Amino acid sequence: MRRPLLLVLSGIVSLSGCGGGDSVDSGSGGSGGSGxxxxxxxxxxxxxxxxxxxxxxxxxxxxxxxxxxCTGSATDSGVAVTWTNSTTGAxxxxxxxxxxxxxxxxxxCNHAWSASVPVNLGSNSIAVTASDGDGNFATATxxxxxxxxxxxxxxxxxxxxxxAAGVPLDASLTATFSEPMDPATLDASTFVLEGAIxxxxxxxxxxxxxxxxxxxxxxxxxxxxxxxxxxxxxxxxAGSNALAMDFAWTFTTGSNVWQATSMMDAPTYAAPPxxxxxxxxxxxxxxxxxxxxxxxxxxxxxxxQPVEPSGSPSARSSHLAVWTGxxxxxxxGLQQNPLAWVNDxxxxxxxxxxxxxxxxxxxxxxxxxxxAVWTGxxxxxxxGWDAATFADLNNxxxxxxATxxxxxLNATSAPSARSGHTAIWTGxxxxxxxGxxxxxxxxxxxxxxxxxxxxxxxxATGAPAARNNHAAVWTGxRMVxxxxxxxxxxxxxxxxxxxxxxxxxTWQATATAGAPDTGVGSSAVASASGMMIWGGVSSAxxxxxxxxxxxxxxxxxxxxxxxxxAPSARSGHVAVWSGAAMVVWGPLxxxxxxxxx
Numbered sequence: 211m212r213r214p215l216l217l218v219l220s221g222i223v224s225l226s227g228c229g230g231g232d233s234v235d236s237g238s239g240g241s242g243g244s245g246x247x248x249x250x251x252x253x254x255x256x257x258x259x260x261x262x263x264x265x266x267x268x269x270x271x272x273x274x275x276x277x278x279x280c281t282g283s284a285t286d287s288g289v290a291v292t293w294t295n296s297t298t299g300a301x302x303x304x305x306x307x308x309x310x311x312x313x314x315x316x317x318x319c320n321h322a323w324s325a326s327v328p329v330n331l332g333s334n335s336i337a338v339t340a341s342d343g344d345g346n347f348a349t350a351t352x353x354x355x356x357x358x359x360x361x362x363x364x365x366x367x368x369x370x371x372x373x374a375a376g377v378p379l380d381a382s383l384t385a386t387f388s389e390p391m392d393p394a395t396l397d398a399s400t401f402v403l404e405g406a407i408x409x410x411x412x413x414x415x416x417x418x419x420x421x422x423x424x425x426x427x428x429x430x431x432x433x434x435x436x437x438x439x440x441x442x443x444x445x446x447x448a449g450s451n452a453l454a455m456d457f458a459w460t461f462t463t464g465s466n467v468w469q470a471t472s473m474m475d476a477p478t479y480a481a482p483p484x485x486x487x488x489x490x491x492x493x494x495x496x497x498x499x500x501x502x503x504x505x506x507x508x509x510x511x512x513x514x515q516p517v518e519p520s521g522s523p524s525a526r527s528s529h530l531a532v533w534t535g536x537x538x539x540x541x542x543g544l545q546q547n548p549l550a551w552v553n554d555x556x557x558x559x560x561x562x563x564x565x566x567x568x569x570x571x572x573x574x575x576x577x578x579x580x581x582a583v584w585t586g587x588x589x590x591x592x593x594g595w596d597a598a599t600f601a602d603l604n605n606x607x608x609x610x611x612a613t614x615x616x617x618x619l620n621a622t623s624a625p626s627a628r629s630g631h632t633a634i635w636t637g638x639x640x641x642x643x644x645g646x647x648x649x650x651x652x653x654x655x656x657x658x659x660x661x662x663x664x665x666x667x668x669x670a671t672g673a674p675a676a677r678n679n680h681a682a683v684w685t686g687x688r689m690v691x692x693x694x695x696x697x698x699x700x701x702x703x704x705x706x707x708x709x710x711x712x713x714x715x716t717w718q719a720t721a722t723a724g725a726p727d728t729g730v731g732s733s734a735v736a737s738a739s740g741m742m743i744w745g746g747v748s749s750a751x752x753x754x755x756x757x758x759x760x761x762x763x764x765x766x767x768x769x770x771x772x773x774x775x776a777p778s779a780r781s782g783h784v785a786v787w788s789g790a791a792m793v794v795w796g797p798l799x800x801x802x803x804x805x806x807x
Contacts, residue, residue, distance in 0.1 A: 245348040246271045247291070247340035254352040259329065260359040261389060262447050266293065266338065267324045268350065272308070273342035289342050291323040297334040300327075304338065329356045359448040364388045365440055365457040372459035379429040379463055383438050386421045390447040396422045400443040405436045407510055428512050432791065432806030433465040468775035471795060471802040475514040477505045481527035482797035485784035486538050488560060492786050492793050493517065493538050495558070497525035497546050506560060507795070509788050509804055521565030523556045530582035532589050534611060536561075539589050541568060541609070542577065551576035551597035557611060572616035574607045579629030583640050585660055587612070590640055592619065592658070595629040602627035602647055608660065623665040625656035630678030634689050636712060641689050643668060643710070644677050651676035651697025657712060672717035674708035681734030683741045687711070688763050690741045692720065693729040693749075703729025703749040709763050724768035726759040731781025735792050739807045740764075742792050744771060746781045754779040760807060777803040 251267040273288030287308050294301035304325040327336055334354045341347035367386040370377045383403060393415040401424050403409040411426040422440070430436065439458040445451060477483075483496025495504035495517060502525035504517030522540075523529075529543025541555030553576045555568040574580070580594030580603075592606030604627035606619045631645025643655030653676040655668040680694025692707035705727055707720040726732070731754070732746025744758030756779040758771040782797045788804075795802030 244271070244274060245289075245340055245342070245346035247338055247348040247350045249338055249350045249352050252352070252354070254350070256353045256355065258355045258357060260357050260361055260448075261329075262356075263326050263328045263390070264334075264336075264354050264356075265324065265326050266304075266336065266352070267322070268338065270306075270321050270323055270340035271346065271348065272321050273344065273346060275342075275344050287321050289321070289340050289346075291325075291338065291340045293325045293327055293336060293338045295327055295329065295334050295336050297332075298328065298330055327354075329354050331356050331358060359446065359450055361389075362451045362454045363391060363444070363446045364453065368438070368459050370459075370461040372461070374461040376464040377430070377461045379432055379467060379469060381430065381463075382426070383424040384421050385438075385440050385457070386419065387444075387446075388420075390417060390420055391415065391422070392445045392447050392449055393417070395443055395445045395452075400441045402439050402441070403436055404439070405431060405434050405510075409436070429469050430463050431510070432463050432467045432469065432804075434790070434806075435460055435462045465806055466772045467806055468772060468777070469512075469804045469806075470775070470777070471507065471509075471793065471804060472512045472514060473800050475505070475516070476507070476800035477503050477514075477516075478800045479503070479796065479798060482782045483527075483784060484529055484531035484540065485786055485795065486531050486533035487786035487788060487793075488533055488538070489535075489789070491560070492788070492795070493533075493558070493560065494784060494795065495522070495531065495538070495540055496529075497527050501525050504558070507793065509791060509793055517558065517560075518563045518565065521556065521567070522558070523554060523565075523567075524552070526552065528578055529555070530580065530591060532582050532584040534584055534589075535586075537611065539568070539584075539609070539611070541582065541589070541591065542574070542580065544578065551578060553577075568609065569614060569616065572607060572618060573609075574605070574616075575603070577603055577629075579631075579645075580606070581631060581633035581642065583633050583635040585635055585640070588660065590619070590633075590658070590660065592633060592640070592642060593625075593628055593631055593645070602629050604628065619658065620663045620665065623656070623667070624658075625654060625665070625667070626652065628652060631655075632680060632682035632691065634682050634684040636684055636689070639712065641668065641684075641710070641712060643682065643689070643691060644674075644680055644694065646678045646697075651678055651695075653677070668710060668712075669715045669717065672708070672719070673710075674706060674717070674719070675704065677704055679730050680704070680707075681732060681741075681743065683734050683736035685736055685741065685763050687713075690720065690761060690763055692734060692741065692743055692761070693732055693746070695730050703747055703752070705729050705749040707761075709766075718766075720761060720763075721766045721768060724759060724770065725761075726757060726768070726771075728755055728758070732758070733783055733785030733792075733794060735785050735787040737787050737792065737807065742771065742785075742787075742805075742807070744785065744792065744794060744805070745777075745779070745783055754781045756780065771805060771807075775803070776805070777801055 247270045249268040291304040304323040339349045369384045401413045480499045483494045492507040525546040526543035538558040545552045557566045577594030589609045607616045626647045628645035628647040640658040653673045677694035689710040695701040709718045728746035729749035740762040756776045759768045785794045791804045791806045
């Protein structure tokens, strides 16, 4: 004898207990034995669609004798649910699910099914059958009319969302559509991403989710606004409808983050190279263990390409380099073979990838520890230590690329002879400060005006303590000096500094709260955020670090640079400001990073 078991309501079958029984059908289903099945979505007897496939949903009975009671998996129904489209002749199994129930308790147990059924244009008669192995079965039918697809697809959701901020640099992009799409029409030409330049990537499509995904080939750039776009080349699965118009959205990546620089094709040096920023790329040049070598790093594409070696200066280190706006000028340094300090150099044109030698007539004498600045029309070389006389120097010369000639600087009122000093260009003057003069550390300096070929001293009152091998940058209104080594016993590294105002000829101390624990060997670049100090040797532990901070001269405050993802600890490396990020690299390996504040 069978006990009452199932009641189908709106396509869902309710169980009043565990065991066998008779069934009752809802309006759209048929039955045989004690089985039942219903179609609840779309509602029978007839539905319309423009899609190539219709999703059917409903409920079915649970086999009175073949069901394993109360474990909750879909297979526990003991029932097979299948569909058949008699118009197309296609058929297949439905997906089933069953809710959890408890043995010998009065909790309902629901059995649901769903199926995606392909349909032809016109009328399609679809039957859904539920059956078990004991002869219990039921069939429900529906007629689905597929009309010609005249509705263009649309994008219903994106990730990242439009106007999202702080997006991770390794994010993938997704676009979800209103209907199934033709995968052949979703590729890198119809799903595009643009920042300052187009972003390469791979596009894939998930039919089940109706979602296209763009995976960028490399991490995105920090603190950058990107625009993603699905073009009208994307079409629906029927192929007859494209997006009505391009769909675009924008987002901005996060800041205070590091990204590693590529090591592919990056050079490796035997001594720290020089580095300049060209407005589009960083050019490094120096000596390997075997020869001279240069390379160009494009931070937008994270790629390296070699600098033509033919015509370049002999292999050397400790040389000077400046960027003129069109060329990199390399001068002086310690030549490798034969080992000697030299006073020659060359100009490198990155557009044509060619070198042109500098004249040596009237060039400064060979020297170490000198400085060079670019004025907008000339390179000025000053100071250093004479390799022939073993004496500090207070002379220099100006090189004009337009005339390809050197001219000596006026030495009258020039600062005392020195090396290990710093020099910056303000837009109208070169300011020289600090260094070692006659074996004594100094905190004096001078201002050179190339228009009048004259010098005047910087005020000593309020200046930072004497030091050499420090960092100095020009912020637009102030020269900021930081770090270096002290002229006291053991020459300890310093983590103090000062701000010099050339208009007022005054000094102010830089704050120490929050300042980086680096005194020597650190890099310094001027950015829109202020002076960035990174890496170098700790003033506390005398070991290399991979930490840093940004100094804001307007507020006299420091803010920490992120350490997550930062390059390994180092000193003596090179760094440039790209206009958007600080690029750190070297010195002896071929690793580095890009930091966006």
